[in-house]
Amino acid sequence: MSGKRSIFEEVGEGEVKRGVPKGGMIDSGRRGARGAIRIWLMMLFALVVVMIAVGGLTRLTDSGLSITEWKPVAGALPPMGAEAWAEEFDKYRSIPEYQLQNKGMSLSEFQFIYWWEWGHRQLGRVIGLVWAVGFFGFLVTLKIPPGWTKRLFLLGVLGGAQGAIGWWMVSSGLEGEMLDVASYRLATHLGLAFVILGFIAWYAMLLGREERELMQARRAREAKLFGLGTGWLHFAFLQILIGALVAGIDAGRSYTDWPLMAGGFLPPDFWIPELGLRNFFENPGLVQFIHRMTGYLLLAFGVMVWLKGRRSAHAATRAAFSAAFIALSAQVVLGIVTVRYVAAWQVAIVHQIMAVVLWVLILRARFLAQYPRAQSVRG
Incomplete structure (x- = not known):
């Protein structure tokens, strides 16, 4: 029991001072690099928007079938020299779009549509690289907030699926009497792009506010x-x-x-x-x-x-x-x-x-x- 206290004694005098709480329990754990991850997501968001625009222009210029092979790694390099361009042009001249619609196309005209499709695919590789560097960088340095690893990994999975669906779409126009890609495959490709964009935007909005603020707002x-x-x-x-x-x-x-x-x-x-x-x-x-x-x-x-x-x-x-x-x-x-x-x-x-x-x-x-x-x- 404590001893008698004078009525003139200051309240708390002689007592052990206790630590002052710093912040709420919600934010007391590891926060992770919320701001840095949000900036990274905004970079991905901008790249996906550009990707959608370039994809649209690739479609509007009828360039989507100019590259007839799917080479995720080797395809990063464009044709080097006249012989390589002639080889690519020969591959294009074997598909229905050339034979039924673009017969007689010059090499320069082929190069125009080739660069659109190559740029579209190259941008996809850039997006994949930006995601991989960011995700694994944050993962290794333990900067990902609790509960966010699976969410951010999902973006990479969807991006990989988008690349595969892109080739599934292109392959539909390489045989038979198809002059373009199958419309339902194009819709699948574009739809997944919007799904990815939606996830990125939603995650960026969540990371723009602290957990305690989100729980209070809820x-x-x-x-x-x-x-x-x-x-x-x-x-x-x-x-x-x-x-x-x-x-x-x-x-x-x-x-x-x-x-x-x-x-x-x-x-x-x-x-x-x-x-x-x-x-x-x-x-x-x-x-x-x-x-x-x-x-x-x-x-x-x-x-x-x-x-x-x-x-x-x-x-x-x-x-x-x-x-x-x-x-x-x-x-x-x-x-x-x-x-x-x-x-x-x-x-x-x-x-x-x-x-x-x-x-x-x-x-x-x-x-x-x-x-x-x-x-x-x-x-």
Whole structure:
């Protein structure tokens, strides 16, 4: 028992001083290099965006089949000298695209499309190298925060799968009477690129805030708005896939009037009996019609989500949903312009880049519905 204390004694006098807590329990463990990893993820994000743009231009310039082999390592070096170029050109002249569409192409014309495809593949190698150096560097130096190793490793797995799917796509156009790659394989390739981009963006947003802040924000989670954001994200993803089907068969250049198609609501060749279910992948009229109708439905759904988002109690969340809706409106306008200008590559590539912007802004709005930002009482 402690001895008697004077009523004039200062409170705490004579007691052993205890250490002052430094931070909460959530952040008391190993934090890892959250800031450095976030910068690394943002570098990967930028590279993937460029990759999507270069991939789109490769498709628009009909360059995707110019390299007829998959050499992940040896293919990093382009042809050196006239003999090597002649060998590559001979390989291209053996595939249907040359024989049925580009017969008589000069070597210089071949080199133009070759460099686009080579650049696309080279950029993929750069992305893989940046991921590997960053991931294993952080792993060896024990800088990865707890619970993040599997997430960051997943990005590498998806990147490797993307390379394999890219060759699976290209190989579809090297035999038979194919003049382009199979549209559904192109959609798979582009879809996975957006999935990878989405994971990178989500991880970067998570790492941009401390764990204790995220846990506190989670308590103010707007579940219904988060659910709507999730639905909006999936709906936009579906439209992106359909857009890839349109690009895969050049359906955007089939009907260039709007709002009608060849003067009617339905295109004249809406259903070609001999194609059967392949109409959904190979019929330009039907594929473009589906893309248009899905765009209208996505816009209508976007209006509803935006109106719900405006009711959020958090200013940052309201602004995020408004930004996503503005991007959606711009994308619809760009889609119409793309049709009217016969899918000219200058317009079509802007339309594709805007799809990236829209995708990320919807993802950001969804994130802020899940983890609202704290604000003052005055808002």
